[in-house]
Amino acid sequence: MKEQGIRRLTDKEVDDSIRLSSFAFQFSLNPEVWEQRRKSLKPDRVWGYFIDGRLAAKAAVHPMRIWLNGRSIPMGGIAGVATWPEFRRQGLVRQLLLHVLGVMRDEGVTVSFLHPFSIPFYRKFGWEVVADAVVLELQPEKCGGFAMEGGMRRIERPLEELGLLHRLRGRYAARFNTMNDRDADWWEERVLANECCCYIYEDASGEPQGYMLFTLKDRLMHIAEWVYLNREAREGMLAFIANHDSMADKVQLKCSANDRLPFLLHDPRFTQTRMPHVMGRIVDVQSFVYAYAFRPGNGPTRLRLRITDEAAPWNDGEFLLSVDADGRGSLTPAAAGSPDAPALACHIRALSAVLLGDQRPASLYEDGLFTGDAAAAELLESRVPATPTNLIDFF
Known part of the structure; x- marks a missing residue:
């Protein structure tokens, strides 16, 4: 009989x-990049399924943070x-995914995200699409007609301005759900590791209000990231994009499905491609609800x-959801609750x-993805904040 089991990888198993x-993702690495990958890979984050001592399958769990209701x-x-x-x-x-769900629960991680190769496959394990991405492809002149009241300041060495970039993005990301809360390593290894142009938008008083990271090659302006804290910064950066009409035939950028940018442009008739961006699931529903910021109400x-x-069998069952007037919630087994409360039923995905x-x-x-009493659906509707989702970094 074959010896089988799941465990974390060791340093000797990085290669x-x-x-x-x-092999699985069909890429090749030269020796220099392979060595870089060896140094950056953290084996304690990778769970392997071993058969007779051989790595047969694997799944990594990266410790990250996301913004949720501020x-x-x-x-x-x-x-x-x-x-x-x-x-x-x-x-x-399947066994790896069930295992890491249990590990995350034990470690106090209440939510998990992934970028799926197959949405139906991961839906079987409770993950659901929680944010869509829209890729916009348009001519620079489509961004015209906006005023730049402040100015754009070019940053020669973005890493030296990392603190400023991090603060601007943090203030922007906290307004949305599902965006990741980056740490310094993420900025240095994943965002600023590739060569790009970096500009800060400053208002008339010199106060930074946004930034843009982009590349310009073969008459394509690819905007990797732009962040704005107010309308002035957004319109100023749109004017900045329009000013590249002599250098670029096309601008490409990715935004969330909630972004109103196409509506705000004078002529929004251009290619807009919408695709699911990330799937997420609640890992431990009771702990998640306890930490969740519900909308305040007039009473409980x-x-x-x-x-x-x-x-995740610990999530499977009947519960009593209680939310107080300040928006603090709890989820307890229904046996401890009131039998006359209105009831809903749903899958963890919904x-x-x-x-x-x-x-x-x-x-x-x-x-039909929530079933039961209409009054219960109305109650839940009234207490869940209407915070829009936005894009998380690819990981």
């Missing part, structure tokens, strides 16, 4: 992990999920909630999409 990723909370980012072909269709990834709200979650901000309770009730 095995890179080799499996290279608060920064821990998030487990699932990445690098891969299996050697001779071990596929044997349920190894109570409703019964029947949650289905095949992959609940995750609602509480992470991508969907509304009333809409999913109308669509």
Whole structure:
């Protein structure tokens, strides 16, 4: 009988992990890049399924943080999920995903995100689409007609201005759900590691109000990131983009599905491609609700909630959701609650999409993804903040 088991990788197995990723995701690395990957890979974040001492499948869990209703909370980012072909269709990834869900729960991580290779596959394990991305492709002149009241200051060495960039993005990201709360390593290794142009927008008084990271090559202006704290900064940077009409035939940028930018442009008739961007799920629903910032109300709200979650049995059951007037919530087994409270039933996928901000309770009730009492759906609708989602960095 084959010896099988799941454990964290060791330093000696870093090359095995890179080799499996290279095969599964079809990329090759020269010796210099391979060595860089070896130094950056943290084996204690990678869980492997081993068969007779050989790495058969793996999944990494990156400790990250996301913004949710104005608060920064821990998030487990699932990445690098891969299996050697001779071990596929044997349920190894299923066992890895179930295992890391338990590990995240034990470590106090209440939510997990991933970028899926297949949405139906990860839906089987409770993840749901929680943010869409829209790629805009337009001519620079489409951004014309806006005034620049302040000015754009070029940053020659962005790493020397990292503190400023981090503060600007932090203030911007806190307004949304699902955006990651970056640390210094993320900035240095993933954002500013590649050569790009960096500009800060400053208002008339010299106060920084936004920034833009972009590249310009082969008459394509690719905007990797832009952040604005107010209307003036947004319009000033749109004017800045329009001023590149002699250097670029096309501008490409990615924004969230909630971004009103196309509507604000004089002529929004250009290519807009919308695609699911990230999937998320609640890992531990009771702990998640306890830390969640519900919308304040005139008094307490109570409703019964029947949650289905095949992959995380600790979430599967009937609960009493209580939210006080200040928006503090708790979720307790229904046996301890009031039997006369209005009731709803849903899958953990639907609940995750609602509480992470991508969907509304009333809409999913109308669509049949929440079932039960209409009064319960109305109560939940009234207490879930309408904080829009935005894009998390790819990981």
